[in-house]
Amino acid sequence: MKVAVFGAKGRMGAEVCRAVEAADGLELVAAVDAGEDRSAVEQADVVVDFTVPAVVMDNIAWCAERGINVVVGTTGFAAERLDQVRELLGPQPTSGVLIAANFSIGAVLMMRFAEQAARFYESAEIIELHHPDKVDAPSGTARVTASRIAQARAEAGLGPVPDATTSDPDGARGAVVDGVHVHGVRLRGLVAHQEVLFGAVGETLTVRHDSFDRASFMPGVLLAVRAVVDRPGLTIGIDDLLGL
Numbered sequence: 001m002k003v004a005v006f007g008a009k010g011r012m013g014a015e016v017c018r019a020v021e022a023a024d025g026l027e028l029v030a031a032v033d034a035g036e037d038r039s040a041v042e043q044a045d046v047v048v049d050f051t052v053p054a055v056v057m058d059n060i061a062w063c064a065e066r067g068i069n070v071v072v073g074t075t076g077f078a079a080e081r082l083d084q085v086r087e088l089l090g091p092q093p094t095s096g097v098l099i100a101a102n103f104s105i106g107a108v109l110m111m112r113f114a115e116q117a118a119r120f121y122e123s124a125e126i127i128e129l130h131h132p133d134k135v136d137a138p139s140g141t142a143r144v145t146a147s148r149i150a151q152a153r154a155e156a157g158l159g160p161v162p163d164a165t166t167s168d169p170d171g172a173r174g175a176v177v178d179g180v181h182v183h184g185v186r187l188r189g190l191v192a193h194q195e196v197l198f199g200a201v202g203e204t205l206t207v208r209h210d211s212f213d214r215a216s217f218m219p220g221v222l223l224a225v226r227a228v229v230d231r232p233g234l235t236i237g238i239d240d241l242l243g244l
């Protein structure tokens, strides 16, 4: 299978290039960063995109026009953007786009465990912790986690999380995503980490995941690369691929 990478000089893109080159049955045919020639990408079966939220939609459109499958790790996919991708692919898609906020298997499990725990706890908050060169906050993973917790709470008939705060002039309670407070930490030495805190009377539960190295994302990326060619249309996350 021929693979190309967009964002090839970035932290993730460079790691993906190395992983593809080392993987059985995959051939790296193009490694392209901002402003570089894309002609070699046209021969790829799959493009992997780890760029920036501002350009990723144009990249997906470019691939869709050429019928090239895409695996997207770049963040910034709110519901409207997912709808735009469905529109780009059309009613009878011939190529696939797989978008995942996090390709680390541990992070996928952490989100799943948080979703399962959500209905049992009155309180839920998220702390996401990342390297200080990350451009977006909250992280894509935190946004997805918050939305899945919110959905599980709604299905269980839980109301808003309790919070007596009436004065917070400096935003100490963090961002609120789908009713869930999300706190972002940016610290040199970190890679990608998240804690999901749950609380009920007399007990708390913390679900935590840590990526200490970007190698942790590679098994999920390679799984997605191999799977996307058989999945025309939009696939969100790698849960299905993992049998979750």
Ligand SMILES: NC(=O)C1=CN([C@@H]2O[C@H](COP(=O)(O)OP(=O)(O)OC[C@H]3O[C@@H](n4cnc5c(N)ncnc54)[C@H](O)[C@@H]3O)[C@@H](O)[C@H]2O)C=CC1
Pocket (backbone or CB within 6 Å): 006, 007, 008, 009, 010, 011, 012, 013, 032, 033, 034, 035, 050, 051, 052, 053, 055, 072, 073, 074, 075, 076, 100, 101, 102, 103, 104, 140, 217
């Ligand atoms: N889904 C996941 O598992 C993960 C997602 N990410 C996300 O991936 C994205 C990239 O993260 P990093 O690699 O840390 O960022 P980075 O800043 O190190 O790399 C981004 C690269 O994209 C390049 N780029 C910008 N515009 C481009 C274009 N039009 N065509 C080709 N290349 C272009 C930049 O020059 C840069 O080299 C972020 O949105 C981040 O949140 C990061 C880690 C894991």
Ligand SMILES: O=C(O)C1=N[C@H](C(=O)O)C[C@H](O)C1
Pocket (backbone or CB within 6 Å): 075, 101, 102, 130, 131, 134, 135, 138, 139, 140, 141, 142, 191, 192, 193
């Ligand atoms: O920028 C990063 O580093 C990461 N981005 C993704 C996100 O925003 O969730 C995935 C992971 O947290 C690493």
